[in-house]
Amino acid sequence: MTNLVASKEVQTLLDRASGIGEAGGNARLKAIMRDLLESTMSLIEKHDISESEFWQAINYLQNGAPEFGLIVPGVGIEHFLDLHMDAKDAAAGLSGGTPRTIEGPLYVAGAPLVESGANLTDDADEGEVLTMSGAVRGPDGEAVPNAILHVWHANSKGFYSHFDPTGEQATFNNRRRLKLGADGRYAFSSIMPRGYSVPPGGATDVLMKALGRHGNRPAHVHFFIEAPVRATTSPSVRAKVCCRRPTAAAAMRI
Numbered sequence: 628m629t630n631l632v633a634s635k636e637v638q639t640l641l642d643r644a645s646g647i648g649e650a651g652g653n654a655r656l657k658a659i660m661r662d663l664l665e666s667t668m669s670l671i672e673k674h675d676i677s678e679s680e681f682w683q684a685i686n687y688l689q690n691g692a693p694e695f696g697l698i699v700p701g702v703g704i705e706h707f708l709d710l711h712m713d714a715k716d717a718a719a720g721l722s723g724g725t726p727r728t729i730e731g732p733l734y735v736a737g738a739p740l741v742e743s744g745a746n747l748t749d750d751a752d753e754g755e756v757l758t759m760s761g762a763v764r765g766p767d768g769e770a771v772p773n774a775i776l777h778v779w780h781a782n783s784k785g786f787y788s789h790f791d792p793t794g795e796q797a798t799f800n801n802r803r804r805l806k807l808g809a810d811g812r813y814a815f816s817s818i819m820p821r822g823y824s825v826p827p828g829g830a831t832d833v834l835m836k837a838l839g840r841h842g843n844r845p846a847h848v849h850f851f852i853e854a855p856v857r858a859t860t861s862p863s864v865r866a867k868v869c870c871r872r873p874t875a876a877a878a879m880r881i
């Protein structure tokens with residue numbers, strides 16, 4: 628393998644391309660861009676990527692841009708962001724909570740704020756009734772008072788409100804923010820969601836198949852906890868929890 632990236636010529640090229648030495652611009656962006664470019668060049672050299680392979684990848688990214696929100700979790704980058712934040716929390720002594728999990732691209736802010744115990748479903752749906760209950764706990768198992776639990780999931784056809792290609796769902800169907808009391812306990816009823824896949828034939832599907840993988844997710848419910856805890860480091864910590872066993876009661880620790 629050649630070692631072109633380490634050469635003085637390429638190192639100088641990287642400095643110039645990322646604006647190192649220029650007075651203007653954003654210093655942090657310059658540093659990140661330089662590393663990004665160097666990593667890309669190293670990949671080309673390491674795998675001896677041909678010109679046609681490179682432009683095929685650029686073409687893929689250009690055409691696949693509308694699906695970046697699916698591609699990023701699909702290739703594990705969004706999960707890595709969660710692992711990175713968990714690791715930083717642990718290094719700061721903030722361990723013991725439920726590990727973060729990916730939020731995905733289908734969260735929508737502003738869902739109705741309702742009392743715990745509410746029904747999440749606005750639309751008629753012949754799916755099985757889902758009931759869930761559990762508690763939000765602090766890192767030592769203590770009750771977390773006055774938390775807000777964001778819950779969202781697909782309907783029995785595997786579609787989320789706001790993103791339903793049939794256009795048939797009410798705006799916040801299967802989306803609520805539950806107000807929890809002093810004991811941190813929550814409960815709600817809804818409709819059992821169905822698993823879903825990335826759009827067939829879309830950019831994410833094409834990539835998954837090329838990797839010998841698939842773009843299917845089992846039925847699941849998303850949770851997002853908003854609570855005023857750990858005030859020494861942040862006035863509000865939000866833990867994201869994704870439960871893949873929707874019939875089970877879920878205990879979440881933040």
Ligand SMILES: [Fe+2]
Binds near residue numbers: 731733847849
């Ligand atoms: Fe989901």
